Amino acid sequence: MNRRFGSRHFYLLLAAGGLLVLVGLGAAHYMEENGHIVTGMNNQVVWGLPHVFAIFLIVAASGVLNVASIGSVFGQAIYKPRARLSGLLCIAMLAGGMMVLMLDLGRPERVIVAATHYNLHSVFAWNVFLYSGMFAIVALYLWTMFERPMNRHTKTVGILALAWRFVLTTGTGSIFGFLVARQAYGSAMLAPLFIMLSFAWGLAVFLIVQSALYAWQGEALDDTAQRSMARLLGVFVAAAFYFVLVLHLTSLYFAKQSAFQAFILRDGGVFPLLLWGGYLVFGTLVPLLMLFHPRFGGPRSTLLASTLVALGALAWLYVFIIGGQAFPLDIFPGFSASSTFADGTIASYTPRLAEWLLGLGGIAVAFVLTAVGVRVLDFMPHDDLASLKPGIDKGAA
């Protein structure tokens, strides 16, 4: 019996998480029975809120593994004891994201078809390989970390996992990067942008979970370790913002894209609001202030900054996925168009309850897997404070 996580709280949390998972599954069943008519999606916005949650979970799953890579591949002492938790979170979020993606299919019962019929030209089909491969590699990675005789292989498998996660996030970004049809997508920037976003989102999720675990245990995280990780999150958030900025700047420079940029940055109602307010101010600038300003920087500021980064991520994805579809296709350049099929019209989309519940169900799956994982196996970071100090000095130098 793991003495650290008290039984009463554990079962209470597990029951709450399990209930949310069941509610999410119920929502998916409701969607499957009635069709997507019960969602806010339509023939203009075909990927809705479930995709926002699913892509957040999958991108963050890839990024959260950075913690393990920094420890076992690059040998940073602070991160080494956190590698196991990082691996567990990766698997948990990947499972949550995959569940949402699969249950949002028009024919979720045919998911087996996706495993038996491959079109190797499809970025989606590559991702089926990449996601299932990620599960296998991270499971192997965890095995090398848990099983003492296997410890000597940790670095090798860690390098493989690092390379795989780069390819995986390249694949996720390329789902959109390879779409030539729409103004919002079809950019080579998207693969590196998604990688950088994954760094920030993954570390933010890691820091949230780590805070929760330490609070659960009644322990305090070493101050130096906490500040170091907070700074790293700040660097990742700033770098991700740089890529977002360049994506918009390149797009603004092309005359054919200017109408779309005007829509997403100024005229598009909820989209500019979420982009400027949700992503830029609350998801980027406020967290940067809290992570770097000398007045802040404590555990509470880091937790709040991490939470804002995660919420900002959802805001950015909403703008990117829904806003990108809401803007009409430019099939007839130089003409204004109208039809019964929303040609030339901004599409409207309001997510319905079933979509929220399915998306939250995906997060609940990640939560339940993580809670069970930390309860039955030893995923909790154990800092060796004596060895930590020289490691930090070395890392800082």
Next chain:
Amino acid sequence: MSRGHDTGARQALSGRRAFLGLAATAAGGVLLAPGIHLMEVARAAATAGVSPGANPNVRWGLLIDTTKCAAGCNDCVSACNTENGLDPRPSPTTAQWIRKVELREIKTGRTHSLPVMCQHCAEPPCVDVCPTGASFKRADGIVLVDRHTCIGCRYCVMACPYKARSFVHEPLTEQRADVPRGKGCVEGCTLCVHRIDKGGTPACVEACSNAGHAAMLFGDLNDPTSTISIRVREISTMQLRAELKLDPGVRYQGLGS
């Protein structure tokens, strides 16, 4: 005390390992077994009926003369809805395989009315992106969706530059026997493949002709003697979003400035 605790911990760990191993094996079995069964069923079905297949020497196409297409006339759309059993009441969630688009040139104010449907590209993005291969192009150039392998991911809807695909949002009733459809699948203009395979023409083309407009011409683009080939050789026509180099099988006449 300490040794007893260690032994207990080791036993617990070994029990957990055995449980994890068993769970992994069971999960693998549950995941793989239905797939293996389905593959056997599919193989048996594939050998059951042999069809002669589409003619690879043919490239079916359409030429739409926008100067003859009348604003306000919706006959092609109505014919498509009737032929394929589609809901005639357009809404954001109903399937529209063909739609009338009203255009107004921003600089000059010149107006056009024209039908837009699947452009049956030679290099269709919907076929490229489909993860299961459900979106496919027949040997004669008709782009279709295999309703048995479409999982409803809607990636093809995202990828189509012509917005020619619809997702079935609701359970369907009163389907036409020749035109299988299904809730949760993506669909689009089939060029009335069930009519073409019997030597007929698409319903929209027939309706346009019956209405006296004859703005739609159907034929084999690969046959240099066909009317459509002669017309596209002799007059100026254009492909929508030609810069994407998808080589659509549908061409438009009269849209150029």
